[in-house]
Amino acid sequence: xxxxxxxxxxxxxxxxxxxxxxxxxxxxxxxxxxxxxxxxxxxxxxxxxxxxxxxxxxxxxxxxxxxxxxxxxxxxxxxxxxxxxxxxxxxxxxxxxxxxxxxxxxxxxxxxxxxxxxxxxxxxxxxxxxxxxxxxxxxxxxxxxxxxxxxxxxxxxxxxxxxxxxxxxxxxxxxxxxxxxxxxxxxxxxxxxxxxxxxxxxxxxxxxxxxxxxxx
Amino acid sequence: xxxxxxxxxxxxxxxxxxxxxxxxxxxxxxxxxxxxxxxxxxxxxxxxxxxxxxxxxxxxxxxxxxxxxxxxxxxxxxxxxxxxxxxxxxxxxxxxxxxxxxxxxxxxxxxxxxxxxxxxxxxxxxxxxxxxxxxxxxxxxxxxxxxxxxxxxxxxxxxxxxxxxxxxxxxxxxxxxxxxxxxxxxxxxxxxxxxxxxxxxxxxxxxxxxxxxxxxxxxxxxxxxxxxxxxxxxxxxxxxxxxxxxxxxxxxxxxxx
Numbered sequence: 025x026x027x028x029x030x031x032x033x034x035x036x037x038x039x040x041x042x043x044x045x046x047x048x049x050x051x052x053x054x055x056x057x058x059x060x061x062x063x064x065x066x067x068x069x070x071x072x073x074x075x076x077x078x079x080x081x082x083x084x085x086x087x088x089x090x091x092x093x094x095x096x097x098x099x100x101x102x103x104x105x106x107x108x109x110x111x112x113x114x115x116x117x118x119x120x121x122x123x124x125x126x127x128x129x130x131x132x133x134x135x136x137x138x139x140x141x142x143x144x145x146x147x148x149x150x151x152x153x154x155x156x157x158x159x160x161x162x163x164x165x166x167x168x169x170x171x172x173x174x175x176x177x178x179x180x181x182x183x184x185x186x187x188x189x190x191x192x193x194x195x196x197x198x199x200x201x202x203x204x205x206x207x208x209x210x211x212x213x214x215x216x217x218x219x220x221x222x223x224x225x226x227x228x229x230x231x232x233x234x235x236x237x238x239x240x
Numbered sequence: 241x242x243x244x245x246x247x248x249x250x251x252x253x254x255x256x257x258x259x260x261x262x263x264x265x266x267x268x269x270x271x272x273x274x275x276x277x278x279x280x281x282x283x284x285x286x287x288x289x290x291x292x293x294x295x296x297x298x299x300x301x302x303x304x305x306x307x308x309x310x311x312x313x314x315x316x317x318x319x320x321x322x323x324x325x326x327x328x329x330x331x332x333x334x335x336x337x338x339x340x341x342x343x344x345x346x347x348x349x350x351x352x353x354x355x356x357x358x359x360x361x362x363x364x365x366x367x368x369x370x371x372x373x374x375x376x377x378x379x380x381x382x383x384x385x386x387x388x389x390x391x392x393x394x395x396x397x398x399x400x401x402x403x404x405x406x407x408x409x410x411x412x413x414x415x416x417x418x419x420x421x422x423x424x425x426x427x428x429x430x431x432x433x434x435x436x437x438x439x440x441x442x443x444x445x446x447x448x449x450x451x452x453x454x455x456x457x458x459x460x461x462x463x464x465x466x467x468x469x470x471x472x473x474x475x476x477x478x479x480x481x482x483x484x485x486x487x488x489x490x491x492x493x494x495x496x497x
Contacts, residue, residue, distance in 0.1 A: 110447075111439060111443065111444065112447060112448075112454070115438070115448050115449065116452070116453070116454075117448055117449060117450065117452065164411075164412040164415055164416075165412055165415040166412065181408065181412065
């Protein structure tokens, strides 16, 4: 490599050479030197070291840039892969949609804690139908307890209290309990999907699915 | 005596101890500089740096506690399995049947509580003595990062006993991550950016949509490997910067008063 560059430099130091090398301070790029100092040859005859090409890049630069692009590309791709790795595709959690038995199995006026442990849902039977409350305290996410004697939900963590309807009335909870979607299957079983929620403060308790009308 | 002389002249001895015990300034400095462990400590300590009333020694005590926690933590790892099936039982086993198990676990527990305290007291002292001022402002920032790492280590370790207190404390703690701006599904602009309960920052922390076995494993790896490594790196920078910023800060010299 050095041998091939040497004649070029000698050329530029010849006093009779054209202007560019003589101007001090503004050192011209090597490619310009070669173009002005050497007689212009057809492109295919010029040595590739001096040919900047359309991207103004010689052979050595190209390898260097390709190398760095490969390096950073690898780092970037590995990082993206490692980040995606942290989001599992399969969750080993109970399904959000489940069947909760027949409506006749529930007693009017009672809060059923049958599905609280497994699904974190209370099923409340009133005279005119059913609703499902999600048993997650709206304060910080603990599981409140149903106290039949006082007819209220009470959270053991910070003392939030909710009426049977789910409306908050004491403690730090900022909003009522959330209701889950409740409906009937074709064979008349109650079906609850706790991934679909109805929020009182957004007036969603009037919506279809938040309440299951049932007289019987 | 002849044997002792022979040992002192042996290749191995001279490779480890390169300087004699000559009590000269130069030799004492060389002893510190040429030792990989001692060289972390400055060769010369200013008189004011030994004034406990001024420094409280809180930074050093914090580092000591970190070392205690590293050693007892590794010891606990010999018996503890981070799976939902075994974690609580292993903790009980450590506390009841493993010889010196309670000592090791309690050392780890109390040192952890103490470390949070000493970090805060260290920060308080640095604030009171104005040691956060230039040229030490960057080290204050490193210190704040170390404070956060200490709290994260404390929080992640809290889940590992896998009892009711642990699970609910972490449930409450990670529920706050729901409200993270941009990255949490209940936070500002979270929903607009497509955050849902199963793809936001809380989901990554928990490895699921609720605290469960994947959470235990994630917190375990974070607590035992990831966070201590990051903390160690920042500690290296922290100590190095103390030296580079002119050593431990002291009272203003009498000339300026």
